[in-house]
Amino acid sequence: MRPREFDHDDVLRVAFDQFWRKGVRGTSLSDIARDAGVQRGSLYNAFGSKEALFLQAYERYARDYLVALQKALGAGTLRKRLTTFFDLTIANFRSGSPPRGCPTTRGLMELGAAEGEGLDEDARKAFANLVSRITTLVEDTLSAGAERGEFSGNPAAAALHIITVTRGLAVLERAFGDEPQLRKIAAHTIDLVLGKGAR
Amino acid sequence: MRPREFDHDDVLRVAFDQFWRKGVRGTSLSDIARDAGVQRGSLYNAFGSKEALFLQAYERYARDYLVALQKALGAGTLRKRLTTFFDLTIANFRSGSPPRGCPTTRGLMELGAAEGEGLDEDARKAFANLVSRITTLVEDTLSAGAERGEFSGNPAAAALHIITVTRGLAVLERAFGDEPQLRKIAAHTIDLVLGKGAR
DNA sequence: CGGTGTATTTGACACGATGTCAAAAAACGT
DNA sequence: ACGTTTTTTGACATCGTGTCAAATACACCG
Numbered sequence: 104m105r106p107r108e109f110d111h112d113d114v115l116r117v118a119f120d121q122f123w124r125k126g127v128r129g130t131s132l133s134d135i136a137r138d139a140g141v142q143r144g145s146l147y148n149a150f151g152s153k154e155a156l157f158l159q160a161y162e163r164y165a166r167d168y169l170v171a172l173q174k175a176l177g178a179g180t181l182r183k184r185l186t187t188f189f190d191l192t193i194a195n196f197r198s199g200s201p202p203r204g205c206p207t208t209r210g211l212m213e214l215g216a217a218e219g220e221g222l223d224e225d226a227r228k229a230f231a232n233l234v235s236r237i238t239t240l241v242e243d244t245l246s247a248g249a250e251r252g253e254f255s256g257n258p259a260a261a262a263l264h265i266i267t268v269t270r271g272l273a274v275l276e277r278a279f280g281d282e283p284q285l286r287k288i289a290a291h292t293i294d295l296v297l298g299k300g301a302r
Numbered sequence: 303m304r305p306r307e308f309d310h311d312d313v314l315r316v317a318f319d320q321f322w323r324k325g326v327r328g329t330s331l332s333d334i335a336r337d338a339g340v341q342r343g344s345l346y347n348a349f350g351s352k353e354a355l356f357l358q359a360y361e362r363y364a365r366d367y368l369v370a371l372q373k374a375l376g377a378g379t380l381r382k383r384l385t386t387f388f389d390l391t392i393a394n395f396r397s398g399s400p401p402r403g404c405p406t407t408r409g410l411m412e413l414g415a416a417e418g419e420g421l422d423e424d425a426r427k428a429f430a431n432l433v434s435r436i437t438t439l440v441e442d443t444l445s446a447g448a449e450r451g452e453f454s455g456n457p458a459a460a461a462l463h464i465i466t467v468t469r470g471l472a473v474l475e476r477a478f479g480d481e482p483q484l485r486k487i488a489a490h491t492i493d494l495v496l497g498k499g500a501r
Numbered sequence: 502c503g504g505t506g507t508a509t510t511t512g513a514c515a516c517g518a519t520g521t522c523a524a525a526a527a528a529c530g531t
Numbered sequence: 532a533c534g535t536t537t538t539t540t541g542a543c544a545t546c547g548t549g550t551c552a553a554a555t556a557c558a559c560c561g
Contacts (some may be wrong), residue, residue, distance in 0.1 A: 104539045105527045128327050128412070132517060145539060149522065204414070208473050212411035213327070215403070215476045231477040262489050267487050270473035271466035275405050277414045278430040288466050291459050295494045304509045304557050330547055346549065414519060503561095505550070518547085526539070531532105 107149070109141045110133050112163070116150075119160035123203045127157050128214050154214065158229055161210060165233045168195070173240060180250030182297060185265070188241065190287035194278045196285075205273035207233055238266045254297060261296050269291045308340045308347070311362075313348075315499050316358035320463065322402045326356050326412050357428055360409060364432045366393070372439060380447030381496060384464070387440065388488035395475045395484070404472030406432055437465045453496060460495050467491045 117139040119132045132153055136143040150156035196205050207230050214226040240264035248254040253298050254261075272285050316420050318339040320329045327455050331352055335342040349355035371413035395404050406429050413425040447453040453460070 104529055104536055106529085107538070108527095110371070120481055126412075132520095133518075142538095142540065143519095144521095144541080148538065153519070204411075207410045211473060212403075212408045213325075227477065228424045234474070234477050260486070262468075263483070264490055264494070265488055265489075267470035267474060268463075268466055271468070271470035274410060274435070274469035277347065277410050277467060278426065278433050284462070287459070288462055292466075295463070303559085304555075306509070307556095330548075331549095341510060341512090342548095343512080343550095354550070375511065486518055505538090505558100505560085507558090508556095511553085513551085513553100514557105515550080519545085521544080522542085523538085524542100529537105529546090530552085 107298075109139065109145065111149070114141060114146070115160045115163050117140060117154075119164050119206075120157055120263070122157055123206050124165075124184065124199065126209060127153070153224065154223070156224060157210075157214075161206065161229060164206065165229070169233065169236055171238075172237065176240060176244055181244070181253035182293060184244050185241075185250075185293050186289075188244075188265075189269070189286075189293070193268035193272065193276075193282065193285050193289065196208045198271055202276065203272075203279050207279075208270055224272050224302055226237070234266060234270075237269075238262050256296070265292065265296065308338065308344065310348070312353075313338045313340060313345070314359045314362050315356055316407075318405075320365050321356055321359060322363075322405050323398065327406060328351070331355075331457060353422070353425065356409075357425060360405065364428070365407065368432065368435055368439075369437065375439060377379035379450035380450070381492060382493070383443050383447075384440075384495070386491050387443075387464075388468070388492070390483075392471065392475075392481065392484050392488065395472055396481055397430075401475065401479065403476050404469075408476075433465060433469075435499055436468075437461050440464050454457055455495070464491065464495065 114135070118130075118135045122136065125134075132143050132146055135141075135156075136146055146156060150159060172188070173192055174192060176184050178184070179187070196202060210226070211230045214223050215230075239262075242258050245254055245256075245258035245261050249256075249258060260271055268288065272288060275281075275288070276285060313334070317329075320334055320337065324333075331342050333344055334340075334355075335345055345355060349358060349484045356399075371387070371390060374390055375383050377383070378386070395401060409425070410429045412428075441457050442456075444453055444457035444460055448455075448457060466478050467487065471487060474487070475484060476481075
């Protein structure tokens with residue numbers, strides 16, 4: 104056995120950084136190889152293909168992101184928690200300069216099954232997975248809030264609505280790059296879900 | 303002058319069909335040339351580049367789509383109009399087999415400015431334009447509804463919220479392909495915006 | 502009716518990206 | 532020390548975008 108000359112996780116981080124900034128299409132394996140100080144062929148040997156590399160890098164990101172979200176959602180009134188949730192979401196889209204947008208949404212649109220083939224089924228599942236988990240997280244938060252009398256309504260329906268809005272925010276971010284607009288939409292959504300005058 | 307041997311509009315239709323089904327990345331100019339019965343070089347001569355061709359094809363689509371939307375939004379109660387609006391939106395995403403998704407959202411994510419450069423500014427504007435126009439359309443519908451006492455609230459804020467949801471639906475469609483889910487979200491959104499029990 | 506100009510068509514070419522493969526290199530266990 | 536095994540390395544095949552110059556075909560004008 105010859106040992107690997109590079110750090111697996113380092114490469115995933117470098118790769119995801121590029122994918123996030125420039126998109127999957129806009130990033131070549133040569134770019135990543137140069138940035139990571141690795142030979143292009145080694146990447147193929149270790150990961151198989153560009154898409155497979157992206158998927159591993161994405162899953163690494165998704166894991167970390169979910170943990171951060173979960174942690175941030177753990178304290179305060181329901182309204183406070185939802186505000187924190189949207190703040191984190193928007194901050195994620197607007198991070199970097201220029202802002203990098205939402206990697207999940209972009210990835211879904213860039214890689215989601217191209218033609219009838221449906222070969223990117225793994226990719227689609229990876230994205231759908233993160234969306235599902237976040238939905239569940241929000242639903243649990245709403246259910247807990249309902250038990251404390253901070254919310255009356257269908258937690259599942261409300262959570263789905265909130266997640267839909269966050270996906271929409273990702274798209275509007277890319278279309279207009281108007282952060283105050285995103286914040287307004289978020290605040291309005293919280294008002295709608297909790298009932299305008301509720302506290 | 304030598305006259306062109308193909309129909310400009312035919313090519314735009316053939317091209318957009320492919321772009322919509324397979325994405326911009328997944329469609330090569332050779333594909334379009336073959337399908338349209340035109341030489342690849344002629345496309346470059348007539349349109350300049352793949353992206354420019356896509357943009358012209360997209361603008362053609364956007365014009366038609368907006369007209370159809372406007373027409374469909376012209377009659378009935380406010381609730382009925384909003385229902386029609388969401389129905390059309392979802393039908394658009396789900397058209398084709400397999401469903402083609404939302405070309406605007408996909409285009410935004412596929413082409414939106416790659417690196418710091420910002421060369422795709424034209425593309426971004428084209429997408430943002432359609433989104434803006436649809437937002438205005440919904441806002442006008444809400445304002446009219448408000449005058450008839452069918453809606454009380456801020457039409458601009460509500461319209462922005464509705465458009466955000468439609469963008470989110472485009473993403474969820476791609477992630478889960480679950481049409482009943484999309485309909486549920488749409489109905490729930492209408493309830494939230496109009497007030498749950500309102501009629 | 503034939504020549505001339507002009508835009509389109511056509512095919513060759515350059516370039517860069519993905520992905521494959523076989524040969525070389527480098528550790529680890531025995 | 533030696534051989535096995537995996538990684539590395541560089542060459543290669545293929546495909547897609549985009550450019551260019553030569554050939555072509557029509558329209559217009561004399």
